Amino acid sequence: MTDNIIITMLGTTGAGKTCFMVGMYAVMQLGVHGFTLSAQDLDEDIELSDKWEQLSDGGEDRFPPGTSATHNYAFNFNYGFRKLMGFEWLDYRGGALSDKQDKADVQELQKSLGQSSCIFLCISGEHLSTKIGSDAIRRAKNIGINRMNQFLSKLHEEKGPVPVVIAITKYDLCLHREAEEIRDDIKKLFTGLFASSEKWLVTICPVSLGKGLAGDMSHAEIDPVNLHLPLVFAIYSQLTQYAAYAKDQESSIGKKITDMTTKNRFKRWLNSDEITKANEELRKNQALANEVQDKLALLSKELGRAKIYFRGEEQEINV
């Protein structure tokens, strides 16, 4: 039994979900500030590494063929090679996003989504290469936004809001545009995620396998940009919730200790075991909270450039 959290990426066919996962794995294998990623299954490590090599080598067939079979990858997010958190990642046929519910992979996707701690929405840069105007509905359809919103709505109903990463894949295709203008377009497409009355924590993150790919898909150098950021954000958000929980626990244990130690001597003797245990627990909880805080501080170094919104209001990292 694992303690894996689940991250689900929603994206239509050709949005770049598989390439994003392969790239993210390759970048995070090298690591950022001591944080690394490893596949829980060594065969999957080889499989992903082979795909990355093929991408890096270049040529007409450098990109993996479209995905037809659903597969659940399990990764460890490590610090100093010690596992901090496990997470599962579903790679699936993009067409499942818009298929009927009787298909097995659609059901698998829905199940994964319902258990997710973070959702990645995968938007291909090809749909954002020009400013969105009166063609918003057509573009939204091409990106699969209607279905994404449908899934998010269902998730909200069942579980409440979870952190969301809007990953603009193949960002090299819209590099010529103003960053602010692209973010405005994203906000237009996902108005629900930026509503001030709702508790969605959202980041908009441009990612690319290489800035030169827009010019030459087959031979341009693979030079990943920001591929690690969505994951760093997902883990960071998860850790902030652990920190909040640790704080709650601290107050709760502190209150118990106060209750037990303010009683008369006989009762203090009677409760001495509980008091010792609670003190020990408090110490452990504080140590855990400090450790979480340290990790947050380390991860925050990577999120400085990230555009993060809560209730539609822009946020900055604060550890």
Next chain:
Amino acid sequence: MSEIKCAPLVFGRTYEVDFRFLVVPEDFQVPDRADFQMANQALLERHIDATMLLAEQLAEQPRWSIFKDRTHCIFGVTCMVLDVSNEKTQDRQGRPLYVFLGYVFRSTEIQPFPMQLEAFRDLYKKYVLPSWDEKSYSIRSKSPKLATYQSLEENADGLSSAKPESLIELNYERSKIFLWPDLPEFREKLWYAASKSLKPVSICLGLPNEASALRGDFTNGTTLDSQPIKVLDRERKVPQKLDRSSSIFKEDQWDAATKACQKDERHGETRTNHEGMTPQGKSKSGQPEINPGRPISEEIGNAAKGVVKDILKAFNHHPQPERPSSDGNTYSNGDETYSDKNEKSSGNDRISQHSLPKKKPGKTSYSSKNQPTDPNPEKGIEFGFKPKGSEDAKSDSQDEWF
């Protein structure tokens, strides 16, 4: 002798629309019936999906498969489209396409279908090319075409009558997969045995590796990395001990198979021992062990406290917190409480009301159990984010963001 009939089965993607069944036999549209499992789309997809794992390796060689239930038998090949067509070989994103092309027979024992791409080439031309420009919103792309069963001559070049010199016995258990080396000798024998089998069985020739063989539903196969023969258990994901009495292997296969598995069996045992480990501080029966390091005087003190508490409870005095578990420092589950589960807690017991996570800081990973079940990003917000000041919220350049 009755005429042999078959119908086409094609699973692939077109320029814009993702993988789907493009054509299925007319009787596959019948709702699920116990005696007609092949009509179950999920079952079909599981087999076909398994032939498509690590699709980038299909360029090296196509994968041939047979899967049959009690009423139908499917012969198919999964290959790069370039192997069967010179046109319409890439999707909208410029990615090379691959496809499953198959023939369905309404019979189980059949002469082997020829393992030649030529025999399947027409299926792509007939059923994929006409659907090439379909849109995802069109009704036609939502459900496959239905094909009637036609005499074999109209569909393909005919069945092979060649019989291998010696036979091979197949595995029929779905929880296992037998893997043979991907050599012509084994391919031919497996193909023949599966064709002639009267029982539900499945084989895939040319699976990329053992890991992908475990993922699918095939019960037999060949892989490039199986030397010489292996039995994999899907639940344990390790090679399994072979049993001569099961007569799974013919005599001439036995030695090679045993040799292969002796090496892996050791690995399997290690794993079993590892999985069979009991949590720290608990006996194999699951009962907490007495802490051997605890001084006797402390035990007596605790016993005295227990007696006093019992007396207090009996007289319904102020309820006291539960006696802590004797396992001391055994923390195996993140969301269990400290209290001894065998002792019922009082309703007013404060400690038992608040479950304390048992974490060893610095030694365990953070667990999803370590947070409230109801996710609340708002709670975490104050620990990692703050609203950006208005002067900072000015637009950034592309360089700062990307």
